[in-house]
Amino acid sequence: MSMRTVNFTINGEAKSVQAESRQLLVHCIRETLGLTGTHVGCETSHCGACTIDLDGEPVKSCTMFAVQAEGKSLTTVEGLAVGGTLNPVQEGFWEEHGLQCGFCTPGMMITATALLRTVNEPTETEIREAISGNLCRCTGYVNIVKAIQYAQRKMHPTPAPEAVLQGGD
Amino acid sequence: MIPAAFEYVVAHSLEETVGLLAKHGSDAKILSGGMSLIPAMKLRLAQPAFIIDVNGVSGLEYIREEHGELRIGAMTREAALERSTLVKHGYPILFETARVIADPLVRNRATIGGNLAHADPANDHPATMLALGATIVAHGPNGDRLIPIDEFFPSFFASALEPDEILTEIRIPAPGVRNGGAYIKFERKVGDYAIAAVAVNLTLDAHDTCIAARIGLTNVTDVPARASSAEASLVGHRITDQAIADASRLAAHQSDPKSDLRGSAEYKRDLVRVLAGRAIGRAVSRARGGSH
Numbered sequence: 001m002s003m004r005t006v007n008f009t010i011n012g013e014a015k016s017v018q019a020e021s022r023q024l025l026v027h028c029i030r031e032t033l034g035l036t037g038t039h040v041g042c043e044t045s046h047c048g049a050c051t052i053d054l055d056g057e058p059v060k061s062c063t064m065f066a067v068q069a070e071g072k073s074l075t076t077v078e079g080l081a082v083g084g085t086l087n088p089v090q091e092g093f094w095e096e097h098g099l100q101c102g103f104c105t106p107g108m109m110i111t112a113t114a115l116l117r118t119v120n121e122p123t124e125t126e127i128r129e130a131i132s133g134n135l136c137r138c139t140g141y142v143n144i145v146k147a148i149q150y151a152q153r154k155m156h157p158t159p160a161p162e163a164v165l166q167g168g169d
Numbered sequence: 170m171i172p173a174a175f176e177y178v179v180a181h182s183l184e185e186t187v188g189l190l191a192k193h194g195s196d197a198k199i200l201s202g203g204m205s206l207i208p209a210m211k212l213r214l215a216q217p218a219f220i221i222d223v224n225g226v227s228g229l230e231y232i233r234e235e236h237g238e239l240r241i242g243a244m245t246r247e248a249a250l251e252r253s254t255l256v257k258h259g260y261p262i263l264f265e266t267a268r269v270i271a272d273p274l275v276r277n278r279a280t281i282g283g284n285l286a287h288a289d290p291a292n293d294h295p296a297t298m299l300a301l302g303a304t305i306v307a308h309g310p311n312g313d314r315l316i317p318i319d320e321f322f323p324s325f326f327a328s329a330l331e332p333d334e335i336l337t338e339i340r341i342p343a344p345g346v347r348n349g350g351a352y353i354k355f356e357r358k359v360g361d362y363a364i365a366a367v368a369v370n371l372t373l374d375a376h377d378t379c380i381a382a383r384i385g386l387t388n389v390t391d392v393p394a395r396a397s398s399a400e401a402s403l404v405g406h407r408i409t410d411q412a413i414a415d416a417s418r419l420a421a422h423q424s425d426p427k428s429d430l431r432g433s434a435e436y437k438r439d440l441v442r443v444l445a446g447r448a449i450g451r452a453v454s455r456a457r458g459g460s461h
Contacts, residue, residue, distance in 0.1 A: 002176055021177035021220070022210075024170075043170040045208050046360055048274055057248070057277040062170075063207045064278070067177050068200075068222065111274065132359040133272030 008069040010035070011079030019066035026050040028066035029076060037077035037106045041135075048134035051107030052076050058111045060133070077106035080113060088151035089113045097139075098147030104136045112148045120156050124149075172210035179222045183308050183337065186223055191310060191333040193219045199335060200224070201244055204271065204279040205287045229282075229337060232256060239263075239341040243282025248273070250281060260341065261455065262350030262370060266297040269352075272360045282336045285321070288328040288393070291362040295322060295393030296385030297352050298339065300368035305329075306338035313337070322392045347373045349455030351448045354387065355440055357431060363388045364431045365440045367396075367420065369448040371403065373456045379403045384416075384448075389424035389441055396420035399445065413449045420445040 002021045009015070010033065017032050029035050029052065041049030043062055050062040053075035080087045089112045092098060099105045108131060115122060115130040122130065127148050128141065136144060180186040190197055198206060198217035201224065209215040223229070229244035232253050239260060241250070250256050250267035257264045270276055270284065270293050284294040285305065298318045305316040307330050314334065321329045330336060344350075354366035366387035374380050382403040384396040399420035406412050426437035 002174065004177065020174070022172045022174055024211075043211065045204065045271075045275060048272075051274060054277075058274050059277050060274050063204060063275075065177070065203075065207070065220075068203075068224065070179075130273055133274035 004067050006067055006070050008072045008074055010074040011076060017066070021065065021067055023066045024062055025052075025064040025066045025069055026061040028069070029061060029074075032066075035076050035078050039103055039106060041103065046135065047104070048107045048111065048131075049104055051110045051134060053110050053114055056114065056117070058107075058114045075110070077109060080109060087113060088154040089116065089148065091154065092147035092150035093144075096143050096147040096150050098144045100138045104134055108134045108136065108144055112151065116148070116152055116155055121152065122148075170211040172207070173213060173216040175210075175217055176219045177222065178219060179225050181225050183226060183335065186221055186226060186335050187308065187310055187333055189219070189221050190335065193221075194332045197221055199286070201283040202246065202279040203283075204275050205283060205289065205292075223335070234259075234343060237343050239343060241281055241339045241341070243286075243336045243338060244280050245282075247271075247276035247279045247281065247284070251276065259344070260301075260350070262297055262300065262352050262368060262452075263341070265352040266293050266368070269293060269354045269356070269366075275360070281339060285339065286328055286330060286336045288322055288326050290322075290325075290390055290393050291388040292393075293352070293354065293363065293366060293387055296366060296368040296387040297350075298341075299385035299393060299395050300350060300352075300370040300383045301341045302370070302383055304340040305336060306340065307331070307334040308337045309334035315340075319395075322394075325391050327392075345372060347375075347456045347458075349373075349452040349457070351451035351455065353444045353448045353451070355444060362431075365389050365424070365426065365437050365444055367441060367444040367448045369445070369452040371449070371452050371456060373408065373453070376407070377457075378405065378407050379412075380405075382416075384420055384445065386420070386424055386441065389426040389437055391425065394423075396423045396445070398423055403449070408449075408453050413446055413453075416449060417442045417446040 006019050007016045039049035041047035045063045051058050052061045089109050197219040200220050200222045229242040231242040247267045284292050303318045307314045350370035352368045354363045368385040371382040382400045399416040402416045421438045421442035424441045426434045428434045
């Protein structure tokens with residue numbers, strides 16, 4: 001068996017793990033590191049339940065080998081909240097009922113967080129395109145899109161329109 | 170879904186890569202984006218004894234125009250092609266191709282070189298590169314070798330790369346005056362392979378006569394192929410609705426789809442006709458200077 005030592009940062013913590021060459025990154029994250037928030041769904045690169053952030057980009061961790069993470073910076077769903085405070089995307093999923101069973105949610109939130117980091121004001125179409133590699137089979141996408149829009153408003157608030165609206169009578 | 174065991178080697182230079190390929194021959198596979206290779210390994214359709222990871226080889230991710238060509242490094246990710254303003258405005262056919270490959274998460278890893286070297290007739294870049302008349306740069310023990318795209322797909326799931334060569338660059342002729350291209354794909358859902366897709370690249374003269382045309386087909390032939398009879402029917406003729414309809418029928422006739430879960434052969438063949446008509450129409454519009 002070909003074992004290697006792999007060093008990477010995950011959720012801000014430096015880790016050094018032993019991994020067989022053929023071990024998939026998602027299995028290293030879940031089984032070696034015990035971070036089970038990242039899910040294994042289809043195992044065929046379709047569903048996106050295993051999505052993690054790799055050096056700033058969302059990728060499917062079931063379609064990478066753990067050894068490829070050498071020197072990389074990884075973020076999983078466990079790393080989204082800071083100091084016990086939900087990040088805006090997580091808060092959006094909470095407020096807008098963006099989940100039911102929750103299976104796709106970690107991947108959805110990683111993808112959405114990466115989107116909002118690079119695009120300040122995504123349109124609904126851009127949001128839907130961004131999450132097109134993350135499949136939800138129960139909530140439906142309406143509330144997921146609303147959750148991401150909530151996060152967008154929270155991160156980039158526009159000036160309140162009240163002054164205009166209340167100017168009538 | 171666990172791949173068979175293999176030896177993992179990280180290459181840091183092209184020379185090191187070629188040396189490893191020469192040593193291990195067909196037992197070795199190059200890992201670039203891994204978006205085709207790793208799924209194939211999980212299904213044990215591929216069981217390479219050695220994996221040579223070239224993600225550590227620098228200088229293979231670039232998109233630039235030089236010497237009258239668009240030159241793309243083989244390790245360029247599909248997401249980078251999608252984001253490139255040079256590609257979007259100068260080569261809309263390539264932009265249209267990159268953005269319909271798999272899904273955005275896959276495109277963050279997938280590379281253009283891997284898409285071509287995998288030589289899958291269901292992949293999207295082969296048809297587009299056939300339409301664009303691209304040249305593939307292969308690097309081996311004796312340096313670079315240029316392979317015309319028309320010679321790059323010799324047989325089913327095979328490329329013209331020698332076992333000790335690695336694909337390093339794709340060269341696309343810069344579009345001339347009144348040149349336009351389009352790629353139109355029909356898929357069941359995001360992330361699926363095309364039921365069928367058609368790539369068209371053509372040039373018109375000042376009187377709207379077609380003076381050059383190349384048409385590539387996706388997932389309706391055993392190897393990535395051109396619809397040569399459709400091309401021939403366009404060249405030398407003014408582009409009319411009738412000419413487009415005739416060429417589309419010829420493209421459908423030249424396709425050879427198989428019935429499967431994505432549809433019957435008859436359905437797919439007619440889809441080629443419809444998509445070819447739309448792609449030719451869009452390419453003509455672009456060649457005339459119309460909107461993208």
